[in-house]
Amino acid sequence: MFKAKDYRKAESLQEAWELNQKKSNLLVGGMMWTKMYNSIKLNVIDLSGLGLDRVEEDGEEFWIGCMCTLRTLETHEGLNHCFQNVFRECTRHIVGVQFRNTATVGGSVYGRFGFSDILTCLLALDTWVELYKGGMVPLSEFVDMPFDRDILVRVVIKKDGRRAGYASQRLTQTDFPVIACGAARKDDTWYFSVGARPSKAGLYAAQDNGRSAEELAAEAADAFSYGTNLWAGGEYRRHLAEVYIRRLIEQIAEGGR
Numbered sequence: 001m002f003k004a005k006d007y008r009k010a011e012s013l014q015e016a017w018e019l020n021q022k023k024s025n026l027l028v029g030g031m032m033w034t035k036m037y038n039s040i041k042l043n044v045i046d047l048s049g050l051g052l053d054r055v056e057e058d059g060e061e062f063w064i065g066c067m068c069t070l071r072t073l074e075t076h077e078g079l080n081h082c083f084q085n086v087f088r089e090c091t092r093h094i095v096g097v098q099f100r101n102t103a104t105v106g107g108s109v110y111g112r113f114g115f116s117d118i119l120t121c122l123l124a125l126d127t128w129v130e131l132y133k134g135g136m137v138p139l140s141e142f143v144d145m146p147f148d149r150d151i152l153v154r155v156v157i158k159k160d161g162r163r164a165g166y167a168s169q170r171l172t173q174t175d176f177p178v179i180a181c182g183a184a185r186k187d188d189t190w191y192f193s194v195g196a197r198p199s200k201a202g203l204y205a206a207q208d209n210g211r212s213a214e215e216l217a218a219e220a221a222d223a224f225s226y227g228t229n230l231w232a233g234g235e236y237r238r239h240l241a242e243v244y245i246r247r248l249i250e251q252i253a254e255g256g257r
Contacts, residue, residue, distance in 0.1 A: 002034055004044040011049065013132050013151060019045050020149050027151065029067065029107035052106075052153065055079065064155040066106025070094060070118065073105065079157075083125065083184075084255060086164040090121035090182070095174050110152045112143055112200050115176040119143065120195030121166050123203045124182035126158035140203045162186045163255055165248040168196070169240050171231060178232040179240040183248035190249070192220040194241050198229045213253070217246035 004026070010016035020027050024042035028034055052065035055076050062079060073079060074091040094100055094117060108118040109129060119139075127139040132151040139155075164184040168177040180201065182193040188208040195201030204223040206216055221242035226234035 002031075002039055002041075004041045006043045007046065008043045009046045009049050013047075013050060013153065016045050016047055016050075017132050017149075017151055019043060020151060029104035030069070030102040034107075047106075047151075057159075060159055062157045062159070064105055064157070066104060066110075066152050066154060068105045070100040070103045070105065070108065071097065073118070074100060082159060083157075083162070083164045084252075086121055086124075086166045086182070090117045090166040090168075090180075093117070093168065093170060093174060093177075105155055106152050109139070109142075109155055114198045114200045115180075115196050116201065117166075117168060117177060117180050117195070120168075120180040120193050120201040121164075121182045122155065122157070123193035123195075123201050124164055124166075124184040124191045125162060126160045128156040128158075130154040130156060143200060143202070160186055162191070163252045165251045167244040167248055169244070176231065179237050179244065181241060181244040181248060183245060183252060185252050190216060190220070192223075192245055194221075194224045194245075196231075197224060197226050197237055197241075198231065199225070199227060213246045213249040216249055217242045220245050 008019055019025050025045055026041040027045045047067055053067040054065050055068060055072060056063045057078055070091050073087040079087050091100060108116055122139055128136050129139055129142050130136055130153045132153050134150050162184040166182050168180040170177050177196040180195040184191045190206045192204045193201050202224055204220050206219055221238055226237040228234045
């Protein structure tokens, strides 16, 4: 069971960053997975007083604060209208509404969990993360960066006209995904993300060139590696990825290019 000796509600990002430089301290969001760890920390650092629990937008991009909940993504009209309800789809199977009302976007993205639906979905879009000290970093680069003591402040999604879709396979309704797939199209370029392989999600881009959905799906599925765990075998995951990517290509194409 996770335990902490003290609680610190940060009054600024600078204060939070300074506290977070000590390995004995821990920055927390919704603590949905943290509470399952068997560890003791000196201080837990809370960002809930810094106004980072909102989704804001202008004509070019969305800014999603790190303390926004997954339920906010699921129900936000602007995000879902802009990206064809992809956020509603990628969140609706995550445990339950009570869980999604607490789990945060920042925790989901910073954790880079292999089972993350959120990370898989965001990778298919033109997504960036804003780090307090590291500045703006493309999410596709951030997923491969080593863990450090920086703070993920916001997730930024560009409104670049992509049409998007998301699909996942689960053994039961609220279980971890066996495979998770995101797809998006901008002009003649397709962006495919596959997570729960069972490793963390990755991104692959391909040119349309008039190819069929079957050809694109086979190429995209082959671009990723797959492993075996208690949920599924690698070969089965590879097969599911190709099937779901093909379906997403057809779904996005039917919605207009």
